[in-house]
Amino acid sequence: MKHLTIWHTNDIHSHLEHWPRIFAFLKGKKLAAQKKQEQALFFDIGDFIDRVHPLTEGTYGKANIDLLNQVPYDAVTIGNNEGLTLSHQHLDQLYENALFPVVCCNLYLDKKKTKRPSWLKPFVLQEVEDKKIALIGATAPFSEYYTALDWEISEPIAAIHEQIRHLPESVDAIVLLSHLGLPTDKEIAMTIPEIDVILGSHTHHLLENGEIIGNTLLAAAGRWGEYLGKVELVFAETGKIIAKTATTFKTADLPEPTDENNQIAGFFTKGKSQLSEKVVALPKKLEHNxxxxxxxxxxxxxxxxxxxxxxxxxxxxxxxxxxxxxxTVTAFDIHQLLPHPLNLIVLTMNGLELEVLIQEIHRKQAELLHFPLKGFGFRGQVFGKIQLKRASFDQEKALALWDNERIAIDKTYRIVTHDTFVYAPFFPIIKEIKQKEVYAPELLRDILTWKLKAIYG
Structure with missing residues (x-):
């Protein structure tokens, strides 16, 4: 019998306060495997970067790739934070110094979905002694965003089927690097039994000891680098997999490097330095609330x-x-004010839809004021007051108003918002609005920078 160990991380989101322990642990495992001539592979399943961290922001994610190189990892796939929060140019340059392949089968350059960037592979084959491991990658299909950024994305399950069709018959195991989320991973496990292991991510799910669905082992290591994962495959002499198991390790329980605090502080300080350029000088303080x-x-x-x-x-x-x-206001100051990787999205709605939106805001305002929102692009602490200028609600008459007058039902209104409101289920009417325009690649802080320069020059 022969063993193969797979180490995997996912959805670290630039939580670099966990990286010193993860790196020391994985580097130690890689060196130990090499010394014992054991077989081990190291994969990241996407969203390793997050522009909330100044080092990621200041280097457009390239510093994160340098960290992966230091292990080095054997392959990665991209998550929505790599794919959607960088401009087309910056994503195209992100992996130019990577020491590992980037694997994703459903991202393309053209509308016909025939061309891929040179740095991207739909699948790769990893030779491990006499075993041939096929790695397929796939990422979540946020179509409107990718189109706005001049990429094309396809439905992932069909794309995975297509790649499996192209694999050589001599493959001993198929591993999917899936930045698709747990519900999709379960569907894939039920519909594509050829896949032996799905390493999952995107929905931040933790499968402490994995989950078997049909022939497939699902594994995932939560979020933010709080855990990392291990999968062990046992092959018979015939080459068939006869056992597969998954384990997770809590990062807080891993050995603490002696210079951990210095490393963490260094990541932040280096990022702050990268963002030190002056944007404007303000004559007075602008306050937030x-x-x-x-x-x-x-x-x-x-x-x-x-x-x-x-x-x-x-x-x-x-x-x-x-x-x-x-x-003086620097790029770092603006980053700290608006650390969220959020884009503007315009909702084109009729008067009836606007009425419903204002009613929903009125009902939810008190409930959401102190709500500790996490995810959906939001990187703050509490939700806070809902703001929609020109809109109001006459409680006595139970009437939604626009500019203090009744809303014209047949009129069209353009309401600009951001990802949080489109993808979080706070106001159901937003999901029903068909016409949505994504403004990318500029994040909220880029638009604030533009306006500050226009005013204060």
Whole structure:
């Protein structure tokens, strides 16, 4: 019998406070395997980067790739944070110094879905002694975003089927690097039994000891680098897999490197240095307020409406994290104010839809004010006040108003918002609005930077 060990990480999201332990542990496992001539492979399943961290922001993710190189990993796939929060150019350059292949079968350059960037492979074959391991990668199909960024994305399950059809018959095991989420992984396990192991991510699920569905082992290591995973495959002399198991390790329980705190501080300091360039000088402080109106919220409302030619900006005041100024404002200051990897999205709606939206906001305002929102692109602490200027609700008459008047049912309104409101289930009417325009690659902080320069030059 022969053994193969797979070590995997996913959805670290630039939580580099966990990286010193993860790196020391994985590097130790790689060196030990080499010394004992044992077989081990190391994979990351996407969302390793997150522009919330100043080092990732300042290097457009390239510093993260340097960290993966130090292990080095044997292959990675891309997550939505790699694919959607970088411009086309920056994603195209992200892996130019990578020491490992990037595997994803459903991302393309053209609408016909025939061309891929030179750095991307739909599958790779890993030779491990006399065993041939096929790695297929796939990422979540956020079509509107990829199109806005001049990429094309395809439905992943069909794309995976197609790649399996192209694999040589001599493959001993098929491993899927899936940035698709647990529900999709389960569907794949039931419909594509040729896959031996699915290493999962995207929905931040933790499968402490894996899960077997049919012939397939599902494994996943949670989120933020709080865990890492191990899969062991046992092959018979005939080459057939006769056993497969999954285990996870809690990062907090791993040995602490002696210089851990210095490493963590160093990541932040280096990132801050990368973002030290002056943007503007403010004559007075611009204040933020999570639970009410503020100077920063007013300024950004104007900026968002101008950028997207919209009638109003729907947001939560919790997105504004700090004050600005007075005096010199750097790119780092703006990053700390708006650390979220969020894009503007315009909702084109009729008057009836706008009425329903305003009613939903009225019902949810008190409930959401102190809500500790996590995910959906939001990187703050609490949701805060819902802000939609020009809209109001007459409680006595139970009537939604626009500019203090009844809403024209047959009129069209352009409401600009961001990812949080489109993908989080706070206001169901937003899911029903068919016409949505994504503004990319600019993040909220890029639009604020543009407006500050326009005003304060």
């Amino acid at each position: 999570w639970f009410g109106d503020s100077q920063i919220a007013d300024l950004f409302h104007v900026a968002a409406c101008e950028w997207a030619k919209a009638d109003s900006f729907l947001t939560n005041a919790g997105i504004y994290m700090t004050d600005l100024g007075p005096g």
